[in-house]
Amino acid sequence: MWRLPHALCVHAAKTSKLPGPWSRPAAFMSTLLINQPQYAWLKELGLREENEGVYNGSWGDIPAPKRGEIVRQIGDALREKIQVLGSLVSLEMGKILVEGVGEVQEYVDICDYAVGLSRMIGGPILPSERPGHALIEQWNPVGLVGIITAFSFPVAVYGWNNAIAMICGNVCFWKGAPTTSLISVAVTKIIAKVLEDKLPGAIYSLTCGGADIGTAMAKDERVNLLSFTGSTQVGKQVTLMVQERFGRSLLELGGNNAIIAFEDADLSLVVPSALFTAVGTAGQRCTTARRLFVHESIHDEVVNRLKKAYAQIRVGNPWDPNVLYGPLHTKQAVSMFLGAVEEAKKEGGTVVYGGKVMDRPGNYVEPTIVTGLAHDASTAHTETFAPILYVFKFKNEEEVFAWNSEVKQGLSSSIFTKDLNCGIVNVNIPTSGAEIGGAFGGEKHTGGGRESGSDAWKQYMRRSTCTINYSKDFPLAQGIKFQ
Numbered sequence: 514m515w516r517l518p519h520a521l522c523v524h525a526a527k528t529s530k531l532p533g534p535w536s537r538p539a540a541f542m543s544t545l546l547i548n549q550p551q552y553a554w555l556k557e558l559g560l561r562e563e564n565e566g567v568y569n570g571s572w573g574d575i576p577a578p579k580r581g582e583i584v585r586q587i588g589d590a591l592r593e594k595i596q597v598l599g600s601l602v603s604l605e606m607g608k609i610l611v612e613g614v615g616e617v618q619e620y621v622d623i624c625d626y627a628v629g630l631s632r633m634i635g636g637p638i639l640p641s642e643r644p645g646h647a648l649i650e651q652w653n654p655v656g657l658v659g660i661i662t663a664f665s666f667p668v669a670v671y672g673w674n675n676a677i678a679m680i681c682g683n684v685c686f687w688k689g690a691p692t693t694s695l696i697s698v699a700v701t702k703i704i705a706k707v708l709e710d711k712l713p714g715a716i717y718s719l720t721c722g723g724a725d726i727g728t729a730m731a732k733d734e735r736v737n738l739l740s741f742t743g744s745t746q747v748g749k750q751v752t753l754m755v756q757e758r759f760g761r762s763l764l765e766l767g768g769n770n771a772i773i774a775f776e777d778a779d780l781s782l783v784v785p786s787a788l789f790t791a792v793g794t795a796g797q798r799c800t801t802a803r804r805l806f807v808h809e810s811i812h813d814e815v816v817n818r819l820k821k822a823y824a825q826i827r828v829g830n831p832w833d834p835n836v837l838y839g840p841l842h843t844k845q846a847v848s849m850f851l852g853a854v855e856e857a858k859k860e861g862g863t864v865v866y867g868g869k870v871m872d873r874p875g876n877y878v879e880p881t882i883v884t885g886l887a888h889d890a891s892t893a894h895t896e897t898f899a900p901i902l903y904v905f906k907f908k909n910e911e912e913v914f915a916w917n918s919e920v921k922q923g924l925s926s927s928i929f930t931k932d933l934n935c936g937i938v939n940v941n942i943p944t945s946g947a948e949i950g951g952a953f954g955g956e957k958h959t960g961g962g963r964e965s966g967s968d969a970w971k972q973y974m975r976r977s978t979c980t981i982n983y984s985k986d987f988p989l990a991q992g993i994k995f996q
Contacts, residue, residue, distance in 0.1 A: 581631025588624025645984020
């Protein structure tokens with residue numbers, strides 16, 4: 514993240530007896546972010562020096578369209594706070610302001626989508642082989658949905674899960690990333706204002722914490738579905754813990770996404786697309802393009818154009834509307850960036866642009882282009898959450914499709930041409946920027962989960978096949994006689 518003088522003091526355990534602000538030394542209170550004039554706008558989100566818990570609520574037997582109306586109100590409440598909440602996303606996560614606001618807009622959009630979906634979810638009536646019988650597919654809520662989100666999209670990913678889970682009749686228990694806890698608290702307060710005085714029980718709850726909390730959620734049999742967004746390494750541990758108790762999990766894990774540019778590709782589309790998807794959010798999206806396969810006939814021209822485009826990237830304070838590129842989220846991310854650059858050099862790669870830490874306050878690194886690596890170099894097969902783009906030459910369609918799919922992840926791919934084993938395929942557009950109307954997710958080590966649109970709602974429900982006998986007879990299936 515960029516320069517964040519001091520964290521706001523956050524407490525999110527509802528039952529804890531927390532000390533009030535009066536118990537804190539005056540000198541300590543003055544250092545809190547919320548008490549500094551330039552950050553006074555945080556109070557517009559309902560944040561205080563001490564945030565003593567979250568709202569408790571319950572759906573009961575409320576019909577799905579009525580649940581959709583509540584989600585609509587949540588979307589409207591988020592819409593009213595979109596600029597100030599987007600500013601907090603930019604402040605705490607570090608992405609540029611327009612991306613922070615755009616992320617809140619994703620939550621608003623999925624709320625709008627969920628409202629319509631609340632009147633359409635359901636199963637078909639199926640023909641029965643027995644006279645006087647009907648088969649009805651009934652979809653029911655799974656119950657408690659645990660949602661663990663990552664720092665990279667601290668609002669949108671929760672929204673994808675929450676809005677759909679709520680209209681399906683579930684209750685939600687959210688653990689955001691420890692490094693973006695202010696965002697989690699602020700979103701919770703906005704939702705709580707909609708729910709309070711209308712609904713009783715535990716519809717929506719928040720906890721703030723680290724891996725110990727996530728482990729407890731994964732092991733707890735009361736969590737009927739656990740949605741986890743994060744690294745493949747941690748995702749493996751989560752799914753094993755959930756599977757051990759025969760629970761259900763929804764995984765959105767790593768991505769090692771590729772763009773393929775054929776010889777007839779329109780370079781006026783290829784270059785800006787590669788620039789946006791490799792450099793946007795400082796390379797900290799699961800859909801970030803990390804590999805660029807370019808036909809050998811246009812390879813050098815594409816690399817030269819990219820170098821010129823990279824040189825024009827406006828770097829600076831994420832709140833500056835003219836800035837396109839902000840910092841990495843943590844010091845650890847900077848170390849991982851440097852390690853990946855050095856490893857690429859050892860494996861024969863050449864850094865043709867960037868590769869260094871910037872001499873400025875904050876976790877800024879140079880957006881980086883590496884050429885000359887073998888397509889199967891271990892560095893290129895490892896997802897590094899940083900703005901490093903590996904560029905490869907290819908000769909023909911067969912080999913490039915094989916190279917594209919040889920990595921363990923399978924999230925997003927893009928093809929540029931005029932005339933794949935992954936969950937999202939893009940033609941003449943970059944690997945980032947999925948719309949909420951389609952199911953989002955990937956294959957292989959990306960986890961196989963699907964969130965957001967299409968029929969992703971089915972993951973938040975359990976299916977019952979109901980057989981109704983409206984005749985006066987008792988026929989058995991398969992013609993069996995039991996007399």
